[in-house]
Amino acid sequence: MRKSDNAIIWPVYFDVGKSKSEGRRVPKNMAVFSPKVLELKEAADKLGLQNDINPTAGYPKTPWVKMGMLTVKKKEPKEQIILKLANQLVTIKQQQQAEQQKQLHKYRK
Numbered sequence: 001m002r003k004s005d006n007a008i009i010w011p012v013y014f015d016v017g018k019s020k021s022e023g024r025r026v027p028k029n030m031a032v033f034s035p036k037v038l039e040l041k042e043a044a045d046k047l048g049l050q051n052d053i054n055p056t057a058g059y060p061k062t063p064w065v066k067m068g069m070l071t072v073k074k075k076e077p078k079e080q081i082i083l084k085l086a087n088q089l090v091t092i093k094q095q096q097q098a099e100q101q102k103q104l105h106k107y108r109k
Contacts, residue, residue, distance in 0.1 A: 009082065041053050
């Protein structure tokens with residue numbers, strides 16, 4: 001039985017490549033490409049959310065894909081947690097992209 005004081009967060013909730021029926025729970029403008037469970041953990045840590053990671057869990061609609069899951073201590077409704085994580089994930093992905101561009105630029109010189 002699940003504890004009601006924890007929210008289970010799956011990376012598919014934030015994947016721009018998935019439809020709502022496939023599990024995406026945020027608008028496309030707040031979604032990112034191929035979110036990883038470790039990126040979700042980083043976002044939760046930056047938001048100060050108490051969390052735990054299970055890297056081998058499979059999303060119930062696709063249990064053969066072991067994408068991992070994040071369990072977050074609920075202090076507010078799950079949907080608000082998901083939206084805050086989405087905003088933080090967008091920031092993390094933008095920082096990663098900027099770092100990659102910087103590395104590419106460095107090698108082109």
